[in-house]
Amino acid sequence: MIDLLQTLGSGVLVGLVYALLGLCIVIIFKSSETFNFAIGEFLIIGSFLFYTLFFNETIPWYKALQLGAVIFLFFSFILFYDKNLRLRIALPLGMVTGFLIFCVFFFGLKLSSLITSSFLRFAIAFPLGLLAAGLFGAMVERVTIKPLLGRSPIAMTIVTLGLGFFLRACVQLIWGSHAYPFFLDLPDITVEVGDLLFLSDPIWAGIISLIIFGLVIAFLFRTRWGLAIRATSEDQAKAMAFGINARFILLLVWGISALCIAVAGIMISNFGALQVSMGFVGLRAIPVVLIGGMDSIGGAMAGGILVGICEALAGAYVEPLGLVGFKAVAPYLLLLIVLFIRPYGLFGTVRIERV
């Protein structure tokens, strides 16, 4: 019984992180019917942005300069198409932001020399890192997704596939491919009762993922912006007719999604180390959303926990029987069973299409 509780508990904690990944896929799918295959790369970049701020990791001047220049170009030529605005707002804004980016990447944020408490440092670097990740997601949407608005969602989905390869190469060029040590040193909240043991890092991961999940839901269901997002998800044309800026909504959704992916990336990196190859973790979101339902936020939570538990149970009870490696296959087997019974996932909307 204790073993079962231990296994279920561990599965739920990891499952909460998976749920957050699932949520990122769901909100993008709901708003644009696009599946973001670059989720793994978003995860790595979000984690690296946080890493830069928290661990004061710097990069050589020529790389920092390139990043600064990219930001400047983005603000100057992509964000604003109006020539007057470009000169008055976009150019100065681009220069300031580009310079800031250069400074942060080249000199570092120096948080560790200013604040000795690692928890306080985390409390400052975490929102900053997430904000950076969110802005990065918005930038990516503006450059790659916005030009495709009005085209088939398949086109956007395929773009995310190519985007994944491109971003991965960028990460390797900037940070290299080796593993970076990742120790958040959050307060130890390990739970040990008799034979039951839940380590501090997975508990923190579960708690933070749950909080972020809750905040996103609160944002979607308790704010005007959230209402606008939901309206756009229901029917983009109608929402636009009611005066909702659907293009901005899409930008917002990609930003929120990138932010949530970064949280999952940071939590998973804290279990071990940060490395570009960790991007494959993002693909865990596939069984999560297909089991839960591609367009169901609650389904993402259920799917995440189910996948986490399924992996844990397979690892604890099936693998020792001799079926080594079954843990990696188990979520997909579960997915197959779910799809046989409910093709749109457990909580997905059943769509009746005329053929």
Add this chain to the structure above:
Amino acid sequence: MKKRTFFVVAFILALVFLSYGAVCAKEIKVLAQFPMSGPVGSLPEFGWGFIDGMNWVNGEGRGVNGKKITWYLEDFRYDPTVEVANFNKYTAEHSRDELLIATGYITGGLKPLIEKVNVEEKIPWIEGSYSTEIWGEKGGPSKYPYYYSLGGTYGNQIKLLMKWIKDNHKAKGKPRVGFVYSPTAWGRDGTPEGIAYAKKLGFKVVAEIEYPYSATAATNECMQLRKAKAQYVVYHGYSGATAHTAIFFKTAKKILKDVQLMGTHYTTLRFTILTGQEAFDGYVGVSTRPIMDAVPRIRTPMDNPMVKLAHNFAKKYRPEEYEKGLKAGGIKEMFLYTEGLMYAFLIQNALTDADNKYELNREGIKMALDNMVWDFNGMFGGKSFSWKSHTIPMLRLYRARVEMVKMGDKMVPTGGVVPISNWINTDEIKW
């Protein structure tokens, strides 16, 4: 008529002369393949070492009795299919008289190439894998005559760890050993031999766990080991440069507090100190090479001539990368650089021996390798030995010593893997 005949004869003679010249001017070609990227991390150091080594060989080293070596370097991204495809491509594109020697680096690439290398091509193949299946009791030179390994087999590495347990086990009862290995040809190689030997010594093998590269957590694996009351855990088939190794060590340190963590060659490296930090402290591992790198690098003992030579090479030919160290684009781990360098020196030695004593062709090189007696630039405490078993049978045990110190505004790990045994020739051990 006479004039025409004269021109025809002259033309034919010119053709014969030219073709003879072309035959005489055949090149000496070498194919080297290393896993410089892929799931084992980014390891360009292999290539840098090899490039610097081959450039030195062709320059100051005077090539093969003055003849230059044409070398090809490929990154097979830790993918056996790429390694095999590269080899097939090069053997198809280059003649047998020219492509004289090839190298590889992973167990997964060896098996599909058995026929091609040993029967069809009959080309000497120098390998970084320590496969037990190929060089162990059931393999060896009689079965795979063209395969040569640069280190003791994984089976022998794990057996040596078992011997260490036998000599150092102080708790009551028989030692309880758990095995954690990767679900790859690498991870599965040597583990059965290690388990059989543990049982032969009377140990209790309490767990066998496959821990995948795609792991996001190791809690279940560690809880399984805790439940099984393992006292020793052998972690095999993983590079220390990866996130999954960091996950395992960080989790194991918390869940398996009194358990002795152990491992084979590629975990007993500097990388694990950096990614696992304090969690790696106390680890006991076996390695086929001397210490290449401490943290910080300046603390690396330079009493080993090959280690010293490699560091001097890196300082001379890659000063920027050497200086950068752990930063992107730096030489993160000197073992990898040294390995590339060692391949270059070994290839030059084998080719020169073949040219001097036998013939400069594949068979001649094989004979040169079979009869080579070399101290590998003093790498193994100055011991020279022959390569008759087609492996370098030298192994050494190390213990990781890691200490966190404040450097500037950061806490950083310092330390290294410290030898706890002399060099052990596994050919001389009766298991």
